[in-house]
Amino acid sequence: MTPRRAARTATACGVLLGAVAAAAGVAASLVAMPAAATPAATPAAIDAQGQIEDPVLQSRFESITKQLRCLVCQNESIADSNVELADQLRRQVREMLIAGKSDDAIFQFMTDRYGEFVRFNTPLEPKTLLIWGAPFLLMLIGAGAIYRIVRVRSRMPLDDEPASGTP
Amino acid sequence: MWKFLVPIVLFGGLVALFAFGLNPDRDLHALPSPLLGKPAPEFALQDVIDPNRVVSNAPLAGQIYLFNVWATWCAQCRQEHETLLEIAQQHVVPIVGLDWNDDRGKAVQWLQQLGNPYQGVGFDNDGRTAINWGVYGAPETFLVDARGRVLFKHIAPMTLEVWQEEFLPRIQAARRQQGGA
Numbered sequence: 001m002t003p004r005r006a007a008r009t010a011t012a013c014g015v016l017l018g019a020v021a022a023a024a025g026v027a028a029s030l031v032a033m034p035a036a037a038t039p040a041a042t043p044a045a046i047d048a049q050g051q052i053e054d055p056v057l058q059s060r061f062e063s064i065t066k067q068l069r070c071l072v073c074q075n076e077s078i079a080d081s082n083v084e085l086a087d088q089l090r091r092q093v094r095e096m097l098i099a100g101k102s103d104d105a106i107f108q109f110m111t112d113r114y115g116e117f118v119r120f121n122t123p124l125e126p127k128t129l130l131i132w133g134a135p136f137l138l139m140l141i142g143a144g145a146i147y148r149i150v151r152v153r154s155r156m157p158l159d160d161e162p163a164s165g166t167p
Numbered sequence: 168m169w170k171f172l173v174p175i176v177l178f179g180g181l182v183a184l185f186a187f188g189l190n191p192d193r194d195l196h197a198l199p200s201p202l203l204g205k206p207a208p209e210f211a212l213q214d215v216i217d218p219n220r221v222v223s224n225a226p227l228a229g230q231i232y233l234f235n236v237w238a239t240w241c242a243q244c245r246q247e248h249e250t251l252l253e254i255a256q257q258h259v260v261p262i263v264g265l266d267w268n269d270d271r272g273k274a275v276q277w278l279q280q281l282g283n284p285y286q287g288v289g290f291d292n293d294g295r296t297a298i299n300w301g302v303y304g305a306p307e308t309f310l311v312d313a314r315g316r317v318l319f320k321h322i323a324p325m326t327l328e329v330w331q332e333e334f335l336p337r338i339q340a341a342r343r344q345q346g347g348a
Contacts, residue, residue, distance in 0.1 A: 072303055084268050113298060113299060115198055117198055
């Protein structure tokens with residue numbers, strides 16, 4: 001391998017690595033998105049019903065209501081929305097928490113009535129595998145395509161160099 | 168040899184995707200109801216006109232009926248009211264109403280002024296029945312079959328067109344099935 005050819009292969013490999021890293025970044029940010037949409041600590045939401053006495057229940061209440069979509073506004077959580085339906089859904093969550101229901105039971109109650117769309121955090125289940133796996137799948141396809149292009153090109157003769165094998 | 172097809176197929180795929188995604192007729196707010204095919208939630212509420220009367224879907228077991236969610240604050244409900252009156256006059260199926268998060272006085276006035284297509288109207292002022300039905304807007308109209316299962320949900324004002332194209336065929340099919348069973 002001539003130095004120039006080596007340099008070109010190295011550049012190509014750099015491009016490949018860069019592209020893979022970029023794809024991985026995109027994939028990671030896509031996966032991180034649902035979590036990023038629900039910041040960890042914010043002041044108590046619009047809530048006319050006051051705090052729940054038990055602080056543990058109150059923090060669960062805040063976490064759950066941030067993860068439920070307000071279907072009237074559709075890009076707000078029921079913790080952030082002040083429409084009447086959101087208020088009534090907050091009441092529902094509060095009552096279920098006080099009745100000792102688990103987080104899963106509350107999410108199940110909501111998805112049974114409003115569908116999967118009501119959840120901001122898509123659970124990782126067999127039927128959601130494509131959603132969670134798509135970024136990685138696309139990354140693999142991209143990496144495969146770049147690998148093939150680089151391999152084919154690194155075998156091509158350089159324009160200003162006699163083709164290998166000729167004296 | 169077949170490689171020239173790759174961009175054509177990809178292009179065709181994109182065209183199909185955009186045709187679906189950018190279709191102006193697609194209502195982005197309308198969500199499929201998870202209740203379809205499942206038992207309709209039971210309810211028993213005060214009648215909006217007569218507080219001493221209970222409106223419930225339990226006595227409707229064995230019948231196909233419409234369940235229509237409305238309110239006086241909902242402009243589209245007023246728009247569909249004529250259609251509901253017309254459907255009621257056809258006497259195909261009973262219509263049960265749900266007056267959702269509303270003012271009782273205004274609701275009674277509405278029914279007296281515009282006419283009452285409903286067999287009974289449940290007064291749902293705390294929204295609990297609506298939550299059980301997965302209601303997130305008004306108007307919404309559900310079709311429930313004789314076995315008490317939700318057959319169809321229409322999220323928009325009722326029109327005679329929707330009634331004829333979406334509801335009547337399902338009602339007829341359900342009746343045929345009932346007759347055969």
